[in-house]
């Protein structure tokens with residue numbers, strides 16, 4: 001199976017996002033999680049990562065409920081992956097709440113070892129081997145993924161030492177850029193090395209966005225042969241996050257046509273809007289699948305887009321559920337938009353000559369625009385002063 005698989009981690013790394021604190025949300029309620037899960041399933045996502053229940057009782061209960069709810073929503077086989085430290089207690093608890101697969105992790109980079117695991121490389125490798133061997137023996141068919149946290153600050157020789165021992169037991173080897181330091185070329189290199197050494201394992205990428213390179217790293221990883229990509233709604237995750245589910249699908253669909261068959265892409269924008277309504281804020285303007293990318297403010301752009309959208313829109317966002325365009329009336333608008341706006345939106349009787357004169361005055365008074373006077377209010381005021389009247 002060569003499918004590209006999105007592993008959604010909204011309910012795990014997503015809940016680690018500082019945005020949940022900034023918006024005073026702290027954690028999603030069960031009801032909100034159900035809505036988000038339904039949206040993701042509707043989109044065609046099949047792999048979901050959850051916190052290990054050891055993180056707290058409330059999370060554990062939610063994971064149990066969400067797994068039951070997902071099964072009510074669809075007969076499709078889904079993967080419920082417990083994100084576990086490499087120990088048998090985390091594993092046992094994740095399976096108890098209904099997970100049917102495990103995403104195990106352990107760091108052996110010099111920093112992770114010294115400050116987190118407090119184990120030598122040899123000890124960490126022995127621990128991983130012991131846990132993996134035992135879990136595989138108990139669950140011969142279960143999906144198992146193992147990740148070396150902080151992989152890009154781990155010397156390749158150390159990464160090999162660890163992965164050599166877990167390779168016989170896992171389905172997938174993870175490649176997390178935990179602190180967001182990798183560049184696409186680094187990703188391609190490490191992926192090639194892992195593919196060569198571990199040809200039977202699938203690979204998974206988990207790229208943090210500290211340098212703004214996470215999505216570029218996803219594209220490099222997939223080109224180099226990675227098939228599992230971690231993402232979350234809006235890219236919510238620790239610090240500045242990871243790639244967004246919809247941004248990844250949007251980008252991958254350009255190169256891999258099967259994405260269009262496997263995912264219900266028109267659900268992308270509704271999913272982003274759902275998160276906005278839950279967080280009580282707007283879809284981030286940096287999100288590829290957003291109304292922002294179909295919004296135009298400059299006079300030159302607005303004039304062109306009024307005739308032909310393609311002049312300033314290269315992507316068919318309609319297929320991703322963005323069914324509107326926005327031309328924002330404002331200080332940068334020219335007479336074309338002003339004519340269109342007064343005629344079509346405000347229903348004034350107006351000639352092009354009048355629109356040009358009104359635009360001139362509008363432009364000379366844009367300093368008045370602000371919180372107290374919206375651009376539409378200023379324009380209406382000027383239009384009425386110029387003696388315009390509405391269609392009877």
Ligand code: HCA
Nearest residue numbers: 105147149150174176178206
């Ligand atoms: C972390 C863990 C992780 C895990 C990634 C993975 C990371 O928050 O440190 O399980 O593959 O970025 O390393 O999110």
